[in-house]
Amino acid sequence: MPAVEPQRPVRIGVCGLGTVGSGTINVLARNGNEVAARCGRSVVIEQVGARRDNPDCDTSELDVTRDIFDVANNPNVDILVELIGGTTVARELVLVAIENGKHVVTANKALIAEHGNELFELAAQKGVTIAYEAAVAGGIPIIKSLREGLVGNRIEWLAGIINGTGNYILTEMREKGRSFDEALVQAQALGYAEADPTFDVEGIDAAHKLVIMASLAFTIPLAFDKVYTEGISRICPEDIRYADELGYRIKHLGIARRTEQGVELRVHPTLIPQRRLIANVNGVMNAVLVNGDAVGPTLYYGAGAGAEATASAVIADIVDVARTLDAKPDQRVPAAGVALAEQGDTLVLPEEEVVTSYYLRISAHDKPGVMSKVATICSDQGISIEALIQHEPVDGEELVPVVILTSRAREACLREAVAQIEALDTIEGKVVRIRVESLG
Amino acid sequence: MPAVEPQRPVRIGVCGLGTVGSGTINVLARNGNEVAARCGRSVVIEQVGARRDNPDCDTSELDVTRDIFDVANNPNVDILVELIGGTTVARELVLVAIENGKHVVTANKALIAEHGNELFELAAQKGVTIAYEAAVAGGIPIIKSLREGLVGNRIEWLAGIINGTGNYILTEMREKGRSFDEALVQAQALGYAEADPTFDVEGIDAAHKLVIMASLAFTIPLAFDKVYTEGISRICPEDIRYADELGYRIKHLGIARRTEQGVELRVHPTLIPQRRLIANVNGVMNAVLVNGDAVGPTLYYGAGAGAEATASAVIADIVDVARTLDAKPDQRVPAAGVALAEQGDTLVLPEEEVVTSYYLRISAHDKPGVMSKVATICSDQGISIEALIQHEPVDGEELVPVVILTSRAREACLREAVAQIEALDTIEGKVVRIRVESLG
Numbered sequence: 001m002p003a004v005e006p007q008r009p010v011r012i013g014v015c016g017l018g019t020v021g022s023g024t025i026n027v028l029a030r031n032g033n034e035v036a037a038r039c040g041r042s043v044v045i046e047q048v049g050a051r052r053d054n055p056d057c058d059t060s061e062l063d064v065t066r067d068i069f070d071v072a073n074n075p076n077v078d079i080l081v082e083l084i085g086g087t088t089v090a091r092e093l094v095l096v097a098i099e100n101g102k103h104v105v106t107a108n109k110a111l112i113a114e115h116g117n118e119l120f121e122l123a124a125q126k127g128v129t130i131a132y133e134a135a136v137a138g139g140i141p142i143i144k145s146l147r148e149g150l151v152g153n154r155i156e157w158l159a160g161i162i163n164g165t166g167n168y169i170l171t172e173m174r175e176k177g178r179s180f181d182e183a184l185v186q187a188q189a190l191g192y193a194e195a196d197p198t199f200d201v202e203g204i205d206a207a208h209k210l211v212i213m214a215s216l217a218f219t220i221p222l223a224f225d226k227v228y229t230e231g232i233s234r235i236c237p238e239d240i241r242y243a244d245e246l247g248y249r250i251k252h253l254g255i256a257r258r259t260e261q262g263v264e265l266r267v268h269p270t271l272i273p274q275r276r277l278i279a280n281v282n283g284v285m286n287a288v289l290v291n292g293d294a295v296g297p298t299l300y301y302g303a304g305a306g307a308e309a310t311a312s313a314v315i316a317d318i319v320d321v322a323r324t325l326d327a328k329p330d331q332r333v334p335a336a337g338v339a340l341a342e343q344g345d346t347l348v349l350p351e352e353e354v355v356t357s358y359y360l361r362i363s364a365h366d367k368p369g370v371m372s373k374v375a376t377i378c379s380d381q382g383i384s385i386e387a388l389i390q391h392e393p394v395d396g397e398e399l400v401p402v403v404i405l406t407s408r409a410r411e412a413c414l415r416e417a418v419a420q421i422e423a424l425d426t427i428e429g430k431v432v433r434i435r436v437e438s439l440g
Numbered sequence: 441m442p443a444v445e446p447q448r449p450v451r452i453g454v455c456g457l458g459t460v461g462s463g464t465i466n467v468l469a470r471n472g473n474e475v476a477a478r479c480g481r482s483v484v485i486e487q488v489g490a491r492r493d494n495p496d497c498d499t500s501e502l503d504v505t506r507d508i509f510d511v512a513n514n515p516n517v518d519i520l521v522e523l524i525g526g527t528t529v530a531r532e533l534v535l536v537a538i539e540n541g542k543h544v545v546t547a548n549k550a551l552i553a554e555h556g557n558e559l560f561e562l563a564a565q566k567g568v569t570i571a572y573e574a575a576v577a578g579g580i581p582i583i584k585s586l587r588e589g590l591v592g593n594r595i596e597w598l599a600g601i602i603n604g605t606g607n608y609i610l611t612e613m614r615e616k617g618r619s620f621d622e623a624l625v626q627a628q629a630l631g632y633a634e635a636d637p638t639f640d641v642e643g644i645d646a647a648h649k650l651v652i653m654a655s656l657a658f659t660i661p662l663a664f665d666k667v668y669t670e671g672i673s674r675i676c677p678e679d680i681r682y683a684d685e686l687g688y689r690i691k692h693l694g695i696a697r698r699t700e701q702g703v704e705l706r707v708h709p710t711l712i713p714q715r716r717l718i719a720n721v722n723g724v725m726n727a728v729l730v731n732g733d734a735v736g737p738t739l740y741y742g743a744g745a746g747a748e749a750t751a752s753a754v755i756a757d758i759v760d761v762a763r764t765l766d767a768k769p770d771q772r773v774p775a776a777g778v779a780l781a782e783q784g785d786t787l788v789l790p791e792e793e794v795v796t797s798y799y800l801r802i803s804a805h806d807k808p809g810v811m812s813k814v815a816t817i818c819s820d821q822g823i824s825i826e827a828l829i830q831h832e833p834v835d836g837e838e839l840v841p842v843v844i845l846t847s848r849a850r851e852a853c854l855r856e857a858v859a860q861i862e863a864l865d866t867i868e869g870k871v872v873r874i875r876v877e878s879l880g
Contacts, residue, residue, distance in 0.1 A: 007770065027734045031594050037659060037782040038591040040770050133589070139735030141581075141589025149573070149581025151478040152755030154471050219477065277741060280720055287739075294467045295579030295752035298742035299727075301717060302735060312735035315592025327771040330447065330480050331764050342477040 007041040010322035012105075013071035015093060016083035017050035020107050020134065022057030023307030024083065024314045029058075031315075039319040047071050056307070072096040079321055081314060082106040091115050094130070098122050103325075105317040107134035107310055113208035113224040116215070120335045127329040131317035136209040137162055137286045139309035140302040141316065146216040146290065147337045153292025155217040157257035159270075159439055162209040164284035164304040165193045165200035166232050166252040170269075171282040174240045174249070180233055192284055202231035203252065203267035210254030213288065214265055216337045218258060219344055223265065226348040230268035238394075239361060239432060242403045243271050246387065248359075249279040250434065262349035271359050271436040278439065289439060297439075352412040357386070360406065361432035362421060363399040370426045371402065377420045378406065381413040399428050405436060447481040450762035453511035453542075455533060456523035457490035460547050460574065462497030463747030464523065464754045469498075471755075479759040486518075487511050496747070512536040519761050521754060522546040531555050534570070538562050543765075545757040547574035547750055553648035553664040556655070560775045567769040571757035576649040577602055577726045579749035580742040581756065586656040586730065587777045593732025595657040597697035599710075599879055602649040604724035604744040605633045605640035606672050606692040610709075611722040614680045614689070620673055632724055642671035643692065643707035650694035653728065654705055656777045658698060659784055663705065666788040670708035678834075679801060679872060682843045683711050686827060688799075689719040690874065702789035711799050711876040718879065729879060737879075792852040797826070800846065801872035802861060803839040810866045811842065817860045818846065821853040839868050845876060 014021055028035065028043060036042040048059055049068035065071065072080055072093050080097035082104060084090055090111045094104050098119070106112065112119070112132045123130050133143040137160065146155070161167050165187055172183040184201070187193035199205050207227040215222045232252045243250050248271040257264040272279045277299055281287040286304030291297050303309035324332045336343060364370045371388065378385055384407035391401040406414070418431045454461055468475065468483060476482040488499055489508035505511065512520055512533050520537035522544060524530055530551045534544050538559070546552065552559070552572045563570050573583045577600065586595070601607050605627055612623040624641070627633035639645050647667040655662045672692045683690050688711040697704040712719045717739055721727040726744030731737050743749035764772045776783060804810045815825055824847035831841040846854070858871045 023734075027592055031592060031734070034594060034659070035591060037778040040774075040779065139590075139732075140738055141585045144584060144589045145581045148760065149584045149756050150579075150752065151475060151759045152467055152471060152752040154474060219474070277717060277720060280717060292579075292752060294463075294471070294748040294755075296743050296746075296749055298580055298740070300738070300740060302738035306736075308734040309736055312590065312592040312732060315734075316589050319591045320588065323773065324767070324771050327764070327767050331767040331771060333763065334480075338477045339480065 009042040009044045010078050010325055011044050011046035011076050012079045012081055012318060013047045013049065013074055013077035014045060014081045014083065015049040015068040015071050016085065017048065017052070017054040017057060017059070018083065018085065019307045020310045020314065021050065021083040022054045023311035024081065025057050025059065027308055027311040027315060035315060035319060039322040041322060043318060043322060046077050047074050068093055069096060072100060072102070077102055078325060079103045079105055079318060081318065082108055087111050087114055094119055095122065098126050098128055101126055101128060103128045103321045104130045105314055105321060106130065106132050107314055109135040109205070109208040109212060113211045113222055116212070116222040120340060123335060124340055129321060129332050130335045131321055132212070133317045134310045134313035136212050137288060138302065138304040138306060139312040140286060140288065140300045140304070141313070142213065142288050142300050143216065145300055146213060147333055150290060150292050150295060153294045156291045156293060157255065158213055158217055158288060158290045159253050159255045159278070159437065160210070160213065160288035161251055161278065161281050161286050162254050162288065162304060163200050163206045163252060164286055165197065166206070167281065168192050168284045169201065170232060170235070170250060170252060173235070173237055177237055179237055180235060201233050203229040206252065206254045206267045210256055210265060210267055214256035214263065217256060217290070218263055219338045219342065220263065220346040221343055223346040223348060226265055226346065228266040228268070228351045232269050235269055238401065239434065242361065242389070242391070243359065245389070246405065247274055248272060248436070249274050251279065253437070255437065259349055261353060262347040264349050264354055266351070266354065269434050271434055272439055276439050352410070354411045355408050357408050357436035358406045358414055359434045359436050360404040362402045362404070363428040364402050365398065365426045365428070366400045367426055373424055374421055377417050381409065381417040383407060383409040383413060383417055449482040449484040450518050450765055451484050451486035451516050452519045452521050452758060453487045453489065453514055453517035454485060454521045454523065455489040455508040455511050456525065457488065457492070457494040457497060457499070458523065458525070459747045460750045460754065461490065461523040462494040463751035464521065465497050465499065467748055467751040467755060475755060475759060479762040481762060483758060483762060486516050487514050508533055509536060512540060512542070517542055518765060519543045519545055519758060521758065522548055527551050527554055534559055535562065538566050538568055541566055541568060543568045543761045544570045545754055545761060546570065546572050547754055549575040549645070549648040549652060553651045553662055556652070556662040560780060563775060564780055569761060569772050570775045571761055572652070573757045574750045574753035576652050577728060578742065578744040578746060579752040580726060580728065580740045580744070581753070582653065582728050582740050583656065585740055586653060587773055590730065590732050590735060593734045596731045596733060597695065598653055598657055598728060598730040599693050599695045599718070599877065600650070600653065600728035601691055601718065601721050601726055602694050602728065602744060603640050603646045603692060604726055605637065606646070607721065608632050608724045609641065610672060610675065610690060610692060613675070613677055614684070617677055619677055620675060641673050643669040646692065646694045646707045650696055650705060650707055654696035654703065657696060657730070658703055659778045659782065660703065660786040661783055663786040663788060666705055666786065668706040668708070668791045672709050675709055678841065679874065682801065682829070682831065683799065685829070686845065687714055688712060688876070689714050691719065693877070695877065699789055701793060702787040704789050704794055706791070706794065709874050711874055712879055716879050792850070794851045795848050797848050797876035798846045798854055799874045799876055800844040802842045802844070803868040804842050805838065805866045805868070806840045807866055813864055814861055817857050821849065821857040823847060823849040823853060823857055
């Protein structure tokens with residue numbers, strides 16, 4: 001056997017000592033020997049940059065600076081690990097690190113989704129890489145699976161529960177019959193939701209993650225501003241109950257799909273058949289279902305957040321970069337899955353062109369002929385009614401809740417039908433509409 | 441941006457034109473452009489070695505030899521793709537290829553499980569790699585997840601449904617109330633089971649896959665001969681029904697777990713709580729649940745067999761090897777996850793020392809005092825009874841089926857208790873025993 005040259009340690013600089021930063025330092029301390037064996041060299045924390053210490057993490061033996069840019073400019077640092085969050089300073093920090101010839105590992109989904117194209121370009125110029133496994137679905141190795149594990153496939157679509165806060169809220173609503181507001185308060189009390197929950201419950205966080213996965217799945221540039229986003233704050237307990245009766249669960253999904261006319265990129269509440277594995281992913285857990293033309297459906301499940309789950313992904317990236325530290329750039333997996341010149345165009349299908357089935361809930365006066373009018377309106381738009389259930393009126397109400405499952409229809413047609421239904425004088429208020437996906 | 445040198449194509453030699461061989465050639469033909477973009481160079485099939493053609497696959501434009509050793513000796517071949525199956529000839533073929541400085545990609549679980557240690561050793565000496573993603577769970581990127589995606593973790597245990605035939609049979613038994621024999625005939629009619637189903641239903645195939653995953657998870661040498669293996673042919677429909685009543689599903693699992701005393705390696709039918717995601721993996725689908733100390737539980741689900749699903753994994757390996765074709769050996773992920781010198785000892789916990797809960801089914805004469813004697817026997821062995829259900833006698837039978845769920849107990853104690861119970865004159869026949877795992 002040829003003598004193996006001992007490899008010099010890889011020196012990392014960790015910026016940010018929040019949840020993920022402290023988790024990363026703790027896991028590296030605990031599993032350092034195994035990690036070193038895995039990557040063939042030891043991993044040394046050369047410097048930590050953080051505005052303040054974190055009591056969850058012992059940095060007494062480490063070189064800590066209060067100026068994170070010290071880390072980006074430290075000539076001894078091989079890999080800058082960006083865990084500060086946000087996009088403005090993080091972008092500056094990463095740009096400086098790349099300019100200085102450092103590789104970057106980041107858990108920052110917003111940074112990659114919004115500035116990834118620019119960062120990947122500069123990294124390619126400088127011959128370094130940016131790794132971001134931790135940016136999507138916490139510890140689940142979904143980036144690696146999309147970028148490496150499934151490369152034999154033409155990926156047709158993917159659908160993910162990629163926001164644990166939203167999934168926790170929907171799970172509580174279903175299991176305990178709680179309202180959205182009650183479940184949100186509970187999520188906040190448990191630390192699963194922020195005081196301002198907009199980012200999570202309105203789907204912005206999920207859109208960040210979706211666009212990153214779509215970029216890798218379809219080898220297209222990141223297009224965060226083109227994602228259609230709809231939150232879960234208007235989901236009612238009765239919709240969850242009616243969906244249950246029909247054999248469905250309501251999940252907040254990020255969906256990306258290839259079509260002949262373009263790529264669909266959308267985040268919205270979705271009815272999915274309860275027999276699907278992903279319909280049974282509950283609480284704060286995440287899961288991504290990926291459908292490739294060769295492999296068929298595959299699913300990846302795990303914790304989407306948390307100090308150590310995210311640290312698991314950060315460390316996997318560190319090991320990947322460390323192993324190829326002395327390799328030529330083209331011997332590494334490209335940050336975007338392919339060389340940037342090989343990326344296709346991001347032609348995103350306009351939302352009006354998207355075709356799905358729909359769940360509609362209508363509040364109707366209990367008079368003859370109402371359903372016949374609704375059916376005619378749908379039919380005129382080329383929409384068939386696959387199921388229609390008239391429920392008992394809610395206590396003391398005169399209005400009858402009517403739930404309809406439609407055939408697959410273009411969004412534009414559905415909107416027109418909904419507008420006409422809402423204009424009927426036997427219908428009260430707005431039509432509740434939630435997309436339905438079979439994911440089969 | 442520095443000028444990117446165009447990279448020469450990677451030339452592969454495909455040995456074997458069965459299901460996986462033809463699937464691989466077909467998928468490469470269909471997705472060749474995407475695959476080339478992913479690995480930064482085109483993939484050229486330099487030669488095919490197969491005793492006969494396969495009508496599912498067009499090889500008219502390819503150089504086909506009837507002697508697979510031509511491929512292993514072809515100086516133009518960079519990667520030998522071994523898809524012939526079996527262990528004797530496959531081992532010879534792979535040894536010749538490695539001696540000739542070729543990388544190897546294989547879908548052959550028996551070859552890796554039984555001869556992997558020898559092959560990895562020779563490959564390390566020759567500075568080439570052996571990739572075997574397709575050997576476990578078909579198209580699911582579980583090898584990559586264990587070897588790369590989860591490297592930040594100390595993996596505590598893993599449990600997998602890794603034989604689609606067995607899972608199909610158990611699913612049919614549960615969903616349609618069929619006997620094992622009926623479900624097996626059905627599986628054979630559909631081509632899911634071989635004429636001689638031993639390999640699948642007795643757990644040998646699962647043991648091959650388990651030992652490969654355990655080697656990567658715990659960085660230990662492959663130890664196929666140390667796996668405890670128990671098949672599913674003795675599972676009765678009533679056990680599936682009683683398990684259901686108790687909130688469990690019966691699955692044929694491969695389980696590997698670290699303990700202080702050694703590693704558990706076992707394949708056996710297992711009761712698992714039906715709320716676990718893996719309990720709901722049905723039909724021929726596979727899934728592996730992996731528990732890491734940092735990431736917690738993660739699950740990987742997909743098709744475990746089939747021409748194109750397996751081809752998906754074969755091609756992912758080809759791309760990995762192709763990308764690092766000109767890299768130094770230590771810049772590649774080691775075949776065994778770590779350098780062989782870094783592997784620990786494979787200290788396997790003897791079966792008698794394994795601790796799990798148990799499902800016991802006893803056929804008892806309906807006389808006073810029977811259950812009290814059973815409880816005393818269990819108690820004397822340190823085993824508590826967590827649940828006990830006395831069922832109605834089966835039509836026309838005098839015997840009463842009694843189902844017991846025990847506390848966690850050492851296998852040796854359980855064996856002793858079972859022997860004593862079977863010796864009671866109020867008990868008929870053998871005690872049915874199936875292990876229970878919470879997987880939580």
